[in-house]
Amino acid sequence: MAKAKVLLVDDEVPFVETMTKRLTKRGLEILSAFSGEEALKRLKENDNIEVIILDVKMPGMDGIQALREIKNSHPLVEVVMLTGHATVETAILGMKLGAFDYLMKPCDMDLLMAKVTAAAMKKRQHEGKIVEARLKEITSRMA
């Protein structure tokens, strides 16, 4: 099994392509999207996506907007924000909206891997807890 199923969203096609290759090589399962809208579509198609790497600055639906939608429809999916320039304001906003973390482009591959795996872990923990809770609920009902 892959380390994590990741959706990579950026409007720069060459960036997405290279990143896909590099992350795949490091054992991640990568899906890609080139806009916010496409990302939402992919998410709908594949509900087992665990982590989304999301570029903040994109034409059309931008990262912050996409983040809102994602958190609305799939609250458990973890999002790592990626941006060309970091401003405290966008960072704070991203965190408030429930992003897992925040990275600057171009980013260090090891750092990115660490963040993504941590995000995936968190997601799995959350899911595990939910399953546990459900089990508890079911068992308590049976009892």
Added chain:
Amino acid sequence: MNPSQNSTSNYYRALTRKMILTVIIVSFAPMILVSGVIFDQFREFYKEKVYAHLRVLVRKHQRTIDSFLNEKMSDIRFLAKSYYFEELRDATFLQQRLALLQEEYDTVFEDLGVIDARGIQVAYAGPFELARAKYSEADWFKKAIGTQYFISDVFLGLRGLPHFIVAVRQKYEAEHWIFRATIDFAFFNNLVTSIRIGKTGFAFILNREGELQTKQLFDILPSKEIYMDLIRKGKDSTEDVHIFEQKDALNKKNIYVSAFLKNGDWLLVYQQESADAFADLNRAQYIAVIIFLVGGIAIITMAFVLSRRMVNRIARADREKEMMNQQVIETGKLATIGELAAGIAHEINNPVAIMVEEAGWIQDLLEEEEFRQSENLDEFNRALKQINTQGKRCKEITHKLLSFARKTDSRKQQVQINELIEDVVGLSSQRAKYSNVVISTKLEKDLPALQASETELQQVFMNLINNALDAMEKKGGTLEIASQLNGAHIEIDIADNGPGIPEANLARIFDPFFTTKPVGKGTGLGLSICYGIIKKMGGDIDVRSVVDMGTKFRIRLPLTRSAGETGAEKSLKGFDLH
């Protein structure tokens, strides 16, 4: 001077003129009105007083003279009635009467005479040889024979000396005879000429024909018209004493006071030059004029000085406003440049990111077995590492540019002064290298955050560092930037060892538009903007400089009670702006 400067200086000149005029008019108008009214009232009052005085004087003398004449007349009448014609005809008797009279009245009575109806002086007592003199043709005799009592005008008569006659007509055996006395002219004259006031005041008597009846001490021109006028006016007047002012033949204004004597036969005239009569008034007027002039000069001087000062102040305020406008424009320009820089930085960032990722991908692939044996593997790795390093460098540059060019606003936020200084130094380092300047920083660690506008502070340090680099452009040097905590202030020193600032310029360097750079190079606004920003923050900026030794700017920024870092910022610290 260019035309716009010319027109503004014209504007200020016009403003000064207007203010001067207004001040002068506003101050002078009431002053003229008040002093005019008061002075006019005073003059009227004073004139009345002088007139009243003269009137009393003339009236008194009129009475004196009239009573003198009446007295003499009654003396003669008494004599005429006391004795018979036969008695008085006797020259010796007459001589005795005269002696008695002279004993009583001194020399008022000059001589006595008895004249019969045919005008022959039948008896005479006195110093002249006038016995048997014929007066039948004499003017006075004709008048005297026609009336009971008569006082003649002054005339020369047979003796050839001025005198006048007091005569009483009596009847003897159906024929008139006349008893007459001559009054000593000198004595009578004294009565009138003794009236002397001031330098030019004197009195005289006129008869109905306007002929002088007294001797004059002064040469008064025989300006008959005036005297005839006096007589006419005197007659018209209902008052016993008549006063008026008129110019005489010498074009001098005179006061004439007149009163009739002898039942309107004679006119007592008192004459005085107005200037003399009103000497006190004129002196007061003179003093008032001097006070007015001095006051006026004071007002005008004040008007000039005050207006100048006021307009200078306005001009300075205008210049400051102009500078503020310039500052606003400058800030706007900076904001635009900031946005542009942000755009460019962002655009460059993406391709750089892709390049770095591609290099990373190659590196990933090189780890595959098949490339392990390649002889150039180390060379590949070195090249890729270099690409990575340079990519990171690009990233650093764009990040700095972005953080510097981030929205230029004056919103206050928590500012770490050391980070800010390092950012600015980083941006200036390239320029410093070209100018052969070494920038060194000595920043005190863990300084508390300041509550300030980051962009504005960046502007301040950018300006100061750029100025220092400009100064050291030719010879190079070192620029030391130090920060330290000092009580409730953070002190930042920016010291260069450049050519220094001459003392003459030192006091003016914070003035707007003061620049030593060649035309077109500097606006002269940089330091004044710095000054404005620092002052606005409640801080201080001062400068010390020694020519050929260097210049040191010291900025003191007050620490406001910092609320501490917010949670969000804490959590961001690990990965933002690393």
